[in-house]
Amino acid sequence: MSKSSKLNSRVSRRAVLKGAAGVAGIAAGSGALTGFPYVHAADPKVLRYLGTAVNEGDEISKKCLADTGIKIEYITATTDDVTKRVITQPNSFDVLDTEYFSLKKLVPSGNIFALDAKKIKEFDNITPVFTKGQLPNGKKIGDQGTAPWKVLYLEGANSKTFSKTPTEFVTLIPTVYNADTLGIRPDLIKRPISSWTELLNPEFKGKASILNIPSIGIMDAAMVVEAGGQHTYADKGNMTKAEIDLTMKIMTEAKKAGQFRAFWKDFNESVNLMASGETVIQSMWSPAVTKVRSMGIACTFQPLKEGYRSWASGFCVSKAVTGPKLDWAYEFVNWYLSGWAGAYLNRQGYYSAVLSTAKANMTADEWGYWMEGKAAVGDIKAPDGTILEKAGATRDGGSYDDRMGAVACWNAVMDENDYMVRKWNEFIAA
Amino acid sequence: MMLVFALFFLLPLLFVTIVSAWDYNEYEMIPAFSLRGYSDTFEGCIADLPNLCTILKTYLKTLKLCLLTWVLTLLIGFTVAYFLAFHVRSKTWQIVLTLLCTIPFWTSNVIRMIAWIPLLGRNGLVNRGLEGAGLIHQPVEWLLFSEFSVVLALVHLFTFFMVVPIFNSMIRIDKRLIEAAYDAGATGWQTLVNIVIPLAKPGIVIGSIFVITIVMGDFVTIGVMGGQQIASAGKIIEARLNALQFPAAAANAVILLGITILIISALTRIVDVRKEL
Numbered sequence: 001m002s003k004s005s006k007l008n009s010r011v012s013r014r015a016v017l018k019g020a021a022g023v024a025g026i027a028a029g030s031g032a033l034t035g036f037p038y039v040h041a042a043d044p045k046v047l048r049y050l051g052t053a054v055n056e057g058d059e060i061s062k063k064c065l066a067d068t069g070i071k072i073e074y075i076t077a078t079t080d081d082v083t084k085r086v087i088t089q090p091n092s093f094d095v096l097d098t099e100y101f102s103l104k105k106l107v108p109s110g111n112i113f114a115l116d117a118k119k120i121k122e123f124d125n126i127t128p129v130f131t132k133g134q135l136p137n138g139k140k141i142g143d144q145g146t147a148p149w150k151v152l153y154l155e156g157a158n159s160k161t162f163s164k165t166p167t168e169f170v171t172l173i174p175t176v177y178n179a180d181t182l183g184i185r186p187d188l189i190k191r192p193i194s195s196w197t198e199l200l201n202p203e204f205k206g207k208a209s210i211l212n213i214p215s216i217g218i219m220d221a222a223m224v225v226e227a228g229g230q231h232t233y234a235d236k237g238n239m240t241k242a243e244i245d246l247t248m249k250i251m252t253e254a255k256k257a258g259q260f261r262a263f264w265k266d267f268n269e270s271v272n273l274m275a276s277g278e279t280v281i282q283s284m285w286s287p288a289v290t291k292v293r294s295m296g297i298a299c300t301f302q303p304l305k306e307g308y309r310s311w312a313s314g315f316c317v318s319k320a321v322t323g324p325k326l327d328w329a330y331e332f333v334n335w336y337l338s339g340w341a342g343a344y345l346n347r348q349g350y351y352s353a354v355l356s357t358a359k360a361n362m363t364a365d366e367w368g369y370w371m372e373g374k375a376a377v378g379d380i381k382a383p384d385g386t387i388l389e390k391a392g393a394t395r396d397g398g399s400y401d402d403r404m405g406a407v408a409c410w411n412a413v414m415d416e417n418d419y420m421v422r423k424w425n426e427f428i429a430a
Numbered sequence: 431m432m433l434v435f436a437l438f439f440l441l442p443l444l445f446v447t448i449v450s451a452w453d454y455n456e457y458e459m460i461p462a463f464s465l466r467g468y469s470d471t472f473e474g475c476i477a478d479l480p481n482l483c484t485i486l487k488t489y490l491k492t493l494k495l496c497l498l499t500w501v502l503t504l505l506i507g508f509t510v511a512y513f514l515a516f517h518v519r520s521k522t523w524q525i526v527l528t529l530l531c532t533i534p535f536w537t538s539n540v541i542r543m544i545a546w547i548p549l550l551g552r553n554g555l556v557n558r559g560l561e562g563a564g565l566i567h568q569p570v571e572w573l574l575f576s577e578f579s580v581v582l583a584l585v586h587l588f589t590f591f592m593v594v595p596i597f598n599s600m601i602r603i604d605k606r607l608i609e610a611a612y613d614a615g616a617t618g619w620q621t622l623v624n625i626v627i628p629l630a631k632p633g634i635v636i637g638s639i640f641v642i643t644i645v646m647g648d649f650v651t652i653g654v655m656g657g658q659q660i661a662s663a664g665k666i667i668e669a670r671l672n673a674l675q676f677p678a679a680a681a682n683a684v685i686l687l688g689i690t691i692l693i694i695s696a697l698t699r700i701v702d703v704r705k706e707l
Contacts (some may be wrong), residue, residue: 080671080672080673083674084671084672084674087457087458087674104456105456105457105674106457108456108457108458109457109458206571209657212653212658213672214669214673215673255659260657260659261575261657262575262656262657262658262659263657263658263659264658265653265658268544269544269654272544272547276547276548276551276552276553276554277551277552277553278547278551278552278574278575413456417456417673418456418470418673418675418678421669421670421673421675422470422473422484424669425484425488425661425665425666425669426484428658428659428660428661428665428669429484429487429488429491429661430487
């Protein structure tokens with residue numbers, strides 16, 4: 001945390017300096033002094049992109065610059081810090097890369113611009129997972145938690161109320177999403193794992209872990225509680241106080257019994273815990289599993305019968321953005337959905353929001369492995385060219401339809417969030 | 431000087447205190463008087479008796495870690511400073527060896543702590559070594575993600591803050607005093623207790639203030655080395671901040687500040703640092 005925030009402040013300071021120097025240069029060089037009008041033409045197209053490190057690839061910004069002439073300046077922060085920044089410093093970024101569940105906090109702050117759906121070229125081709133809560137083949141998927149389609153539309157351009165029916169005012173254009181589950185070390189567990197209850201199985205005492213981000217951690221806990229038959233939640237992403245108490249009680253008992261080796265908060269922590277064998281079963285993110293595997297250590301992103309916890313992120317635009325900058329923002333979002341970036345994301349094990357354009361940018365073998373659950377014909381490579389899987393491998397959990405179709409709930413912010421955070425602190429102190 | 435102090439220390443502190451008495455909702459602070467931040471913090475402290483409530487448990491744990499770290503850094507720091515001041519004769523070597531103490535700060539916090547896993551982990555060097563020597567048959571689990579590892583990492587990091595002020599006090603001790611004690615027939619122990627320690631007191635107190643204030647507010651080291659399973663006062667503030675509950679975080683910060691000030695003022699009661707300097 002401290003590391004990324006340090007980075008973030010450095011980047012932003014540099015950005016500010018550069019901006020100031022640029023303004024000074026332009027003013028001194030020509031326009032402001034002599035009144036020549038070509039000042040605007042000399043303006044470089046720059047967008048400040050605030051987000052977590054996960055989606056901020058150098059290759060994406062390079063390709064974007066080459067294709068559109070828009071220079072992306074990344075401002076990197078942790079998920080929590082991104083949210084804080086949007087609320088406290090809305091002028092410090094132009095484009096925001098964030099998750100749908102944050103919108104419940106961001107939109108009421110009035111700092112998010114309502115995007116015009118008609119200006120997003122591929123809007124109608126965005127997968128129905130986001131717009132209707134169903135797979136392209138029509139199958140309905142889980143809607144517990146802050147599911148994207150609940151917070152996708154606003155009632156009006158300046159509204160702070162989410163619309164239940166589609167409107168042309170869009171809060172966040174989806175780009176990337178995935179279905180999360182438990183990661184396991186098959187070489188150390190040596191038996192099939194098929195249910196979330198295994199996380200609290202005394203067999204793995206001192207070798208289990210969950211993530212210490214309260215709003216996400218409690219949903220993994222709820223998957224475990226529900227799988228164990230102790231309680232069925234009306235909505236795991238919006239628990240009552242009694243449900244929070246029950247969930248935390250079960251987790252506290254497990255913690256006191258020494259079930260957990262450690263909790264993790266940082267991507268690299270999760271990789272280290274798993275790779276070193278400190279844990280053999282834990283909540284995990286897809287790229288972390290890939291990273292452990294690329295170290296030559298067996299690690300499976302285990303599909304479980306109760307389903308996945310899903311998340312989705314995309315682009316918002318700051319309300320402070322106006323004029324030509326707003327056009328560049330639309331241009332950037334349109335470029336992002338036009339295929340190259342989508343294919344790039346798909347090759348990392350994520351899913352892209354517009355499937356058709358991404359497919360056009362991938363080989364048939366890649367598409368078959370990542371999206372259709374087919375065995376790879378040749379070696380499967382990461383975007384940087386390293387080999388991820390040998391020919392013949394299939395993806396954990398199978399095809400897009402199998403994985404996204406088995407989503408049980410979405411990352412969420414609860415109505416009782418304040419109470420939940422207090423209970424989480426109590427859990428850590430127990 | 432006064433202006434800088436007021437602008438960058440007193441004013442922010444005043445803001446934190448004001449905000450701690452505000453109300454809040456999911457996404458914003460509401461500038462209306464409310465002691466919710468405080469009352470929530472002490473939730474269950476009376477109702478749960480005789481069991482301890484979260485905040486008391488957390489502070490007891492933090493104080494325990496703080497005390498252990500303080501005792502160990504003091505012992506080690508004092509010894510190192512003593513060695514540097516009285517056994518290393520040349521100025522150059524004193525400087526070189528003092529600089530060596532800064533090595534733990536050369537790498538980033540996160541990397542430094544991740545580096546403990548291969549050493550203390552289940553399959554780490556220490557466990558391998560002990561197993562190889564036939565001393566244990568099962569890996570020892572409490573080496574990592576335990577209070578042991580937290581204290582170890584804190585001591586490793588912060589002994590430096592003890593060494594420097596104590597060393598600084600010690601080199602000012604007039605060497606003739608020690609020679610006089612020797613001539614008068616004092617043993618090494620008597621010289622230490624009656625001359626060196628009293629004269630090094632300001633350094634000890636300053637070092638203690640450094641270590642105690644840092645450890646009381648620490649949440650990164652305790653988090654990473656404790657496997658995020660050990661509560662600390664700083665951790666509670668961080669969790670509240672991350673949930674955008676600024677007034678509650680501010681309330682906790684004010685409480686932490688109050689307790690730390692109590693400890694420090696108790697310390698300065700024992701030694702009047704200003705007079706001694």
